[in-house]
Amino acid sequence: MASGSIEKRGPNSWRLIVEAGDSGVRDKQTKTIKIDDKALLRTTKKLQEYLDGELHTFKKEVESGEYIKPQKMTLDHFFENEWKPKYAANTDNLSPLSYKTYQTYYASHLKDKLGHKELGVIKTIHLVTFINDLSKPEARKDGKDKPLSPGTIQYIYRILKNILQRATEWQFIKANPIIGVKRPKVVQTESAYYDEDEAKVIIAALYDEPRKWRLLILGAMIGGFRRGELVGLEWKDIDLNNGTMDVVNSISLTEKGKAIEKGPKNKSSKRTVTLPDWYMEELKIHRKEWMKEMWEAKELNIWKGEEREYVFHGGFGKPYYHSYPYRWWSRFTERRGLKKIRFHDLRHSCATLLIEAGASMKAIQKQLGHAREQTTSDIYAHVTKKLSRDTAEKFNKFSPQNLQLNTTNKSSIK
Template identity: 25%
Template sequence: MAHIRKRGKTYSYAIDVGKDPLTGKRKQINKGGFIRKKDAEAAARKIELLLDENRYIVQSKEVFSEYIQYWFENYYQTRIKQASAINLKYIIEKQLICENPFANKEIAKITTMDIDHFYNLKLKEGYGTSYIRKLHQLLRQALSQAVKWKKIAINPVEDAAPPSVKYEEMSIWSFDAIQTFLHNCKGERHYLTFLLAIYTGMRRGEILGLQWSDIDFDKKVIHVIRSLSYVPKSGNVFTTLKTKNAKRQVPIPEFVLNELRIQKKRIEKWKELVGPMFEDQDLVICTNTGTSQDPRNVLRVMKRIVSNTKIPKIRFHDIRHTHASILISEGVDIVKISKRLGHANPKITLEFYAHLLPNEDNDIADIFHDAIQNKDKENEKGLE
């Protein structure tokens, strides 16, 4: 029920709308400046009607930085994996609070233009399109919840236009480059890391997260079930894999198994030398004290070897592409390749590697022509 009051020469109304479910504070809708009492009453009735139909939105005065922190800490992080939450917390603090032009703007006043300007700013700062689209997804989810919590009427992110993803050109090594690289890193600590990447197509984090219990020496299979990643302010974090297909079995040749056996003996020697200080985490790729290897160190070693050998410069992830391209060139079925790489489905594999598949379409025109000709001949016989 609205309360009508006269203040000076004008009238105002106040409508109680309960308590804020998040803060517990009492909420009211107030408006004044009406010359006549009946005008204030009429305006209040319109608001009450909207409230009855659950269509009235009390625009929040909460600033974006406060809201995004509350949304993440009290709602979103409880619904995602711990490792993902650690990584997203860092992204929110850096990108959406510290380096965001509308961080201190009321969420009800944020416009689609603000969002688009933010994306353009990140492009100028050199961030990749796929990363910006992740920020877009995060913003959309956060402000969609603000709509559901009736803090804002519409989500300004819905009409925003994040940049289209531009995939970096795929680079792969030749057989000669692979042999040269492996030969020159033979004595390196990360020799086995690179060998596994080349021979299995596993991701860097999957290799660094590999434990001895994941390797079946009898069946010659690696069970890929976790990953290791570096998260700023949190260090190295083990995570479960994102999709059910990513959790997979990867057959390996005897040559790789022998290198794994050598690594196992090497780690046993480290245990003897270090003694009680050795932190046994059952890791295949570890430091000489048993702890996890920093993923960034792998890239430093790779960069140094590539520079010294003068072979084509590629990213670590391109070793995975190299593995896939060799399998394709040898005629391995794309579905089998997809399972080996841990893709969600073969469609993803085709999108990545369709240009590497042999062109078997050259005879399609002749096949179609022959089919038409044969049909015409059948029709001619029927008329005889």
């Protein structure tokens, strides 16, 4: 019969100790747990009950032989049984889309190369070799005869770092082996965007399209909304009288026909955006058309929106499939023979138009919902540099050569 005890190690950490075996040979196993729940830490009785429960589970694992010493646990086992349920599945840590993407990349690139290795034997040099090998053509899994893009390699590095960071924090390993591995570099390319003249062409073309699509596209181009924010937008989040929209919801993933909803990308993304009067006036018309469409669908018993009122939907009340606006946008630009940019670049166009109009970086940061003003400045540095050049060129008429030329011409006229 196994015996166990609990030993306090720090302000919020405890060591569980279990001894199993006969009186002659006792197998001693230890496990350290950390508790970050401040409410639980303040409640003596509930805290003790929680610790007793953890000790009971630990004893059963040791007695049955199921317990794996942290350093002996494989990366696969940690990924599936610790990282996924205790970290990744929590939407406060990863968005549903990021969680799905992490799993896909892990299965495609990490599982075969590192999944079988025990956490305790993964060394920095193993990870250096792994990251370097990702640059080879054979690292691709889609059959294309070219290396993975630098952005993809950096993303894989980011996933691996996240997993190993959790293993270190939870004391499965003493030191994180990825600390000595340099983050793969990605050369930042300039964002595509529409300038003022190009934006006018796009807006004119949109006025030959259905109103709801015109409003959705303009929401990205003049409001700076992300695609998921527009797909998840509801009428309750709009103040038609004051001309504002609140960003409180986002849909960036659809699984089995059901939209996966979450809050905005970060705290700064939860924001209120003021839109032009002409846009809000057209949105009022859309509201009337929307109500008529809803009642007609309900009469035919084909309304699927239930009590939710998504501003943009396909006719039955359910929000659009999360990627559908991008497909519509691509077809629209192709049909019209217009300059094609990504849907997300419409958001970049919003920032560009604001910069050209003289808006401050702080104002643009709030409009787009960036966490830091520096992020805004870094992304749109190329735009501000271009405007600086354009501004400087306005003073070319005052160059000594031009002034001299003008003086000479006046003299010759006399």
